[in-house]
Structure formats: structure tokens, C-alpha cells
Amino acid sequence: MDRLASVRLSRNFDLGLLTASETAHARGIDNRADPAHLGNLRRLAFVLEEVQALIGHPLVITSAYRSPALNAAVGGVPHSRHALGLAADFTCPEFGSPLEVARRIAGSTIAFDQIIHEYGRWVHLGLAKEGETRRRQELTICSAAEGYVDGLVGCAPPA
Numbered sequence: 001m002d003r004l005a006s007v008r009l010s011r012n013f014d015l016g017l018l019t020a021s022e023t024a025h026a027r028g029i030d031n032r033a034d035p036a037h038l039g040n041l042r043r044l045a046f047v048l049e050e051v052q053a054l055i056g057h058p059l060v061i062t063s064a065y066r067s068p069a070l071n072a073a074v075g076g077v078p079h080s081r082h083a084l085g086l087a088a089d090f091t092c093p094e095f096g097s098p099l100e101v102a103r104r105i106a107g108s109t110i111a112f113d114q115i116i117h118e119y120g121r122w123v124h125l126g127l128a129k130e131g132e133t134r135r136r137q138e139l140t141i142c143s144a145a146e147g148y149v150d151g152l153v154g155c156a157p158p159a
């Protein structure tokens, strides 16, 4: 057991929740957070609190922090914000579809750098690095072949 896992980052989010990964668990990959990223994870947790308060229902976090080994295993881009503790993927089925959740966040004052509607299945929220200007990008990716498109748009259900 990771002794840091119970470290509370914010009211509703502890480190265990933001480092949990089914892939890491299934493949025996060490996904403990690098202590150097704890500050970022704390910032992320505070923004996730704001999102949860905005949409009024609990978020289901599917992936937040990714160690370098996990990031490689899931095919994440090398400089993924997930690897810095600055991004989370989540859903909120009690509120609505991932697209509805993404649009609600985009229409708010929440300090995101990127909000991405991914594959019609979850929302990716990325924060700017400390000192960087937020881009407030809104993007959608429905398939790896099509890649990212501007705006928060729907994905056709898989055939």
C-alpha cells in the first residue's frame, strides 16, 4: 500500500483517488505519485472540487496522475499533463453525458487550460503549468484517425 495514498488533497479527493488506475493495477505498474508533483495534484484537486460544485454531482475520476511507466503503457503523449499531475479524465453520469459535462465546464469561470470531449466517453480537463497562460482550449476527439477538432461536439456512437 502506498503510504501517501491516503493524503487528503482537498475536501473530496485524496491522493489514492487521483493515482488509481485499472491499467496500472491490472499490469502491476507502479503509479505512485512523484512527491515533486504533489503541488500540481493539490491544484488539480481544488479545480475538481470547483467542477463538482458547479455540476452538483460527484465526479467519477477514471484517470488522473500517470507515472512515466503508466503513461507509456496507455500510449499517452510523453508530455501529457497527466504525467505532471495536471490533468484528470472523468465522467458525471448523474449530471449527463460527457459532452454535457464538458460544455457546462466550458461555460463556467473554472480555470482550465484544456477541456476535451474524448471519444464520447469522458471529459479530459487539463490545467496550465504554474506561470503559464491558460489557453482555454475546447476540443473534441472522436477517433484517433480523425484526431482533435475544435469545439465541444458530439461523437457518433461506434458502429
Ligand SMILES: [Zn+2]
Pocket (backbone or CB within 6 Å): 082, 087, 088, 089, 123, 124, 125
Ligand atoms: Zn486525459
